[in-house]
Amino acid sequence: MAKPEKHIFVCNHRRPEDDPKGCCLARGGKEIRDAFAEEFEARGLWGRFKLNTTSCLGACEHSPGAVIYPEGVMYGNLTPENVTQIIDEHLLGGEAIDALKVPPDVWE
Amino acid sequence: MAKPEKHIFVCNHRRPEDDPKGCCLARGGKEIRDAFAEEFEARGLWGRFKLNTTSCLGACEHSPGAVIYPEGVMYGNLTPENVTQIIDEHLLGGEAIDALKVPPDVWE
Numbered sequence: 382m383a384k385p386e387k388h389i390f391v392c393n394h395r396r397p398e399d400d401p402k403g404c405c406l407a408r409g410g411k412e413i414r415d416a417f418a419e420e421f422e423a424r425g426l427w428g429r430f431k432l433n434t435t436s437c438l439g440a441c442e443h444s445p446g447a448v449i450y451p452e453g454v455m456y457g458n459l460t461p462e463n464v465t466q467i468i469d470e471h472l473l474g475g476e477a478i479d480a481l482k483v484p485p486d487v488w489e
Numbered sequence: 490m491a492k493p494e495k496h497i498f499v500c501n502h503r504r505p506e507d508d509p510k511g512c513c514l515a516r517g518g519k520e521i522r523d524a525f526a527e528e529f530e531a532r533g534l535w536g537r538f539k540l541n542t543t544s545c546l547g548a549c550e551h552s553p554g555a556v557i558y559p560e561g562v563m564y565g566n567l568t569p570e571n572v573t574q575i576i577d578e579h580l581l582g583g584e585a586i587d588a589l590k591v592p593p594d595v596w597e
Contacts, residue, residue: 382547384561384596390498390543433543435498450558453492489491 385431387472389417391447393434402441409459410434410445416464430472443483457483493539495580497525499555501542510549517567518542518553524572538580551591565591 391414392405404410417432440446443457449467454477456467463481471477482488499522500513512518522542529535548554551565557575562585564575571589579585590596 382595384563388556388558388561390541393544431547433498433546435541435543436501438541439539448496450496451561453496453559455492 383428386429388431388433388450389447389472390433390435390438390450391417392436392438392440392445394437403444404441405437405445408444412461413445413447413459413464416461417468420465420468424468426468426472440483440487443487446483448488449477452477455483455488456481457487491536494537496539496541496558497555497580498541498543498546498558499525500544500546500548500553502545511552512545512549513553516552520569521553521555521567521572524569525576528573528576532576534576534580548591548595551595554591556596557585560585563591563596564589565595 391410393410393414394404395406396402396404414432414434421427421430421432438446438448440455440457445459446455446457447459448455466478499518501518501522502512503514504510504512522540525540529538529540546554546556546563548563548565553567554563554565555567556563574586
């Protein structure tokens with residue numbers, strides 16, 4: 382396995398249902414992970430990009446979130462539609478999407 | 490939260506006990522995560538370094554493993570003693586440790 386061009390870590394942290402912080406898993410983190418996987422599969426992108434789920438990334442107010450390395454860009458409030466945009470513009474196009482990033486006080 | 494200098498992802502993937510591939514969790518992945526956390530706490534390194542657990546990193550024959558970004562170095566067959574060495578030499582010293590890396594055919 383060659384080192385991937387980009388490594389995507391989608392938060393799938395789970396908290397108890399009554400926890401006021403909520404969690405990425407309750408707010409669609411699994412669907413975000415699955416959206417990346419489905420597009421990677423459909424477009425033949427496995428190998429170029431690696432996908433993992435992670436424990437809490439610490440941007441709970443902007444869940445569901447994900448961080449992409451090696452550049453270390455963190456996105457928040459993700460929807461499956463955002464995933465398509467991230468693949469097109471960031472992973473394939475090489476340009477991170479400022480409008481989807483978490484605020485600089487969360488991750489600068 | 491400022492972007493960390495280094496972001497450590499320790500595989501904590503779990504497979505069924507009878508799975509011949511085994512898994513990082515069964516081979517000490519939690520202890521490796523905990524060893525990083527304990528040293529970060531003891532040395533006041535939280536903030537500079539961020540620690541997460543992840544799903545399968547794909548280096549199962551060299552478990553337990555971890556990947557460190559932004560440089561994208563993957564280590565395998567980790568012990569708690571290795572964690573101290575990684576913190577001293579790699580995270581603080583800036584030099585990745587070739588002897589602890591997984592083989593290039595796994596992650597080059």
